[in-house]
Amino acid sequence: MFYISILLHLLESAAAASWSVSYHPKSICVFERSSVDFSCTFDYPSNRRLETTKWFKPEAHQKQDGSQVGISVYHSTPAKIHQLYKNRTTYANQDKNCSLQLQNVSKSDIGKYFFRIEAYYYFDRYTGPGGINLNVAVLPFRVTVKTQKANEHIHEGDAVTLTCSTENCTPKQEPFVWFKNQHLIPEATDNVLQISSVTHQDFGNYSCGLKSGSATSADEISLDVRYSPKNVEIVRLPSGKIQEGNSLTLICMGNANPAVTNYTWFMIKEANVSYIGSDREFSIKSASQKDDGQYFCTAKNDMGSQNSTVIALEVEVPTSNRNFLLTATALFLFLMAVLLVLFGVIMRRKQFTSKKKQQPTEQRPAVTITEEIYENLRKSSESEENLATHVTYADLRLPPSTSERPLQNSQECDSVIYSLLSYNKD
Ligand SMILES: *[C@@H]1O[C@H](CO)[C@@H](O)[C@H](O)[C@H]1NC(C)=O
Numbered sequence: 511m512f513y514i515s516i517l518l519h520l521l522e523s524a525a526a527a528s529w530s531v532s533y534h535p536k537s538i539c540v541f542e543r544s545s546v547d548f549s550c551t552f553d554y555p556s557n558r559r560l561e562t563t564k565w566f567k568p569e570a571h572q573k574q575d576g577s578q579v580g581i582s583v584y585h586s587t588p589a590k591i592h593q594l595y596k597n598r599t600t601y602a603n604q605d606k607n608c609s610l611q612l613q614n615v616s617k618s619d620i621g622k623y624f625f626r627i628e629a630y631y632y633f634d635r636y637t638g639p640g641g642i643n644l645n646v647a648v649l650p651f652r653v654t655v656k657t658q659k660a661n662e663h664i665h666e667g668d669a670v671t672l673t674c675s676t677e678n679c680t681p682k683q684e685p686f687v688w689f690k691n692q693h694l695i696p697e698a699t700d701n702v703l704q705i706s707s708v709t710h711q712d713f714g715n716y717s718c719g720l721k722s723g724s725a726t727s728a729d730e731i732s733l734d735v736r737y738s739p740k741n742v743e744i745v746r747l748p749s750g751k752i753q754e755g756n757s758l759t760l761i762c763m764g765n766a767n768p769a770v771t772n773y774t775w776f777m778i779k780e781a782n783v784s785y786i787g788s789d790r791e792f793s794i795k796s797a798s799q800k801d802d803g804q805y806f807c808t809a810k811n812d813m814g815s816q817n818s819t820v821i822a823l824e825v826e827v828p829t830s831n832r833n834f835l836l837t838a839t840a841l842f843l844f845l846m847a848v849l850l851v852l853f854g855v856i857m858r859r860k861q862f863t864s865k866k867k868q869q870p871t872e873q874r875p876a877v878t879i880t881e882e883i884y885e886n887l888r889k890s891s892e893s894e895e896n897l898a899t900h901v902t903y904a905d906l907r908l909p910p911s912t913s914e915r916p917l918q919n920s921q922e923c924d925s926v927i928y929s930l931l932s933y934n935k936d
């Protein structure tokens with residue numbers, strides 16, 4: 511009796527130590543329609559002969575801990591394989607290798623899988639504990655955004671995590687790709703994209719997928735980073751120089767999220783800043799020199815505001831008008847100069863001619879006068895009647911002393927002589 515009990519004890523301990531199954535990995539996530547490998551090894555007491563090896567999956571209503579045997583995924587008797595798994599499994603079928611490959615995985619394959627060995631004796635059966643948990647990723651990918659603050663807008667400086675995931679689970683074996691506004695982000699290869707401090711430049715639409723290109727996200731997600739207006743600047747239409755009388759439009763441009771709600775326009779003139787408008791555009795219908803000055807705008811949204819850079823506006827007088835004015839002025843000045851010169855010349859000439867009239871009488875010697883007198887004398891000599899006057903004239907010629915008299919009186923002398931002559935004629 512003692513020996514029997516020792517023998518039984520030995521048999522039991524040997525048997526208990528030998529039954530084992532190990533799975534690897536314990537949990538798997540695969541894409542729909544792909545294949546999955548359940549790596550598995552097992553052991554059993556060497557004094558046992560195996561009758562059955564099988565993989566089973568507890569049904570949805572059953573306990574999922576392996577205590578209830580569900581449908582056969584694989585069975586050493588093929589006829590016992592459940593219809594759902596026929597032709598979809600490949601069993602290693604080697605000594606102590608229970609690895610199984612399941613092909614064309616679908617959502618209905620989600621669940622627990624257990625390996626079980628049964629020996630010929632009624633109680634000699636063993637289910638590997640724990641099993642393998644299979645989850646199936648259902649495409650397409652979805653991008654989800656997480657921040658430390660739930661249900662709040664994302665602001666600049668926040669830490670943001672973008673995750674590329676699918677329904678149920680996300681396989682991480684394959685490299686991922688990320689796109690921002692349809693452009694590849696080269697450094698992002700994981701299914702998680704972390705931005706430790708988000709800026710307005712991260713604002714945009716994101717999508718993701720597998721590098722292999724076999725699957726990408728169906729929808730883009732907008733990373734809605736809220737920020738105060740940035741890069742506010744003035745755009746001039748038309749650009750270039752503005753001429754007097756032309757119209758001009760200044761547009762206040764800038765990035766902001768949410769969009770700019772208030773624009774304000776200012777003009778700086780002689781160190782005075784004055785408010786001039788509150789629309790996005792500021793228009794000048796007909797520019798004049800009073801519009802000369804510096805301009806800037808302010809864009810504002812809920813997050814804050816920013817001033818644009820200052821632009822200078824210089825209204826030009828059209829060059830044709832300016833030329834006309836210049837020509838007119840030049841012509842006027844020229845005419846004035848000519849008039850002045852002419853006036854000068856006339857004045858000088860007046861002085862000169864009066865001198866000239868005087869000078870010949872001054873210098874003419876008395877002899878010339880006597881010559882004229884002689885001619886007259888000859889003409890009159892033709893008529894005998896004038897002979898008498900002749901004589902008297904000859905007498906008049908006599909005083910040569912006139913040359914010694916004051917010069918101015920010489921002409922008066924002549925006139926005196928002629929009058930005398932006429933008297934004689936009568
Ligand atoms: C399994 O595959 C074999 C050949 O590969 C085919 O003849 C058989 O019809 C398939 N059975 C099922 C249930 O798909």
Ligand SMILES: *[C@@H]1O[C@H](CO)[C@@H](O)[C@H](O)[C@H]1NC(C)=O
Pocket residue numbers: 551602604607608609
């Ligand atoms: C078990 O079988 C599978 C499939 O045949 C094989 O890939 C694997 O290397 C085997 N494992 C061991 C431990 O031999």
Ligand SMILES: *[C@@H]1O[C@H](CO)[C@@H](O)[C@H](O)[C@H]1NC(C)=O
Pocket residue numbers: 543614616
């Ligand atoms: C994979 O399974 C689906 C149903 O889940 C079936 O429609 C499809 O034809 C299968 N593909 C292959 C290659 O067997």
Ligand SMILES: *[C@@H]1O[C@H](CO)[C@@H](O)[C@H](O)[C@H]1NC(C)=O
Pocket residue numbers: 691713714715730732
């Ligand atoms: C993002 O997508 C939305 C709608 O799909 C579109 O209106 C918006 O312009 C996109 N943003 C950028 C930065 O491409």
Ligand SMILES: *[C@@H]1O[C@H](CO)[C@@H](O)[C@H](O)[C@H]1NC(C)=O
Pocket residue numbers: 771772
């Ligand atoms: C911005 O504009 C809105 C209406 O356009 C106005 O009610 C509001 O007072 C303005 N805010 C500022 C700060 O000017």
Ligand SMILES: *[C@@H]1O[C@H](CO)[C@@H](O)[C@H](O)[C@H]1NC(C)=O
Pocket residue numbers: 779780781782
């Ligand atoms: C600035 O504006 C004020 C009020 O409009 C005016 O009294 C002052 O003369 C201006 N100063 C200059 C330098 O234009």
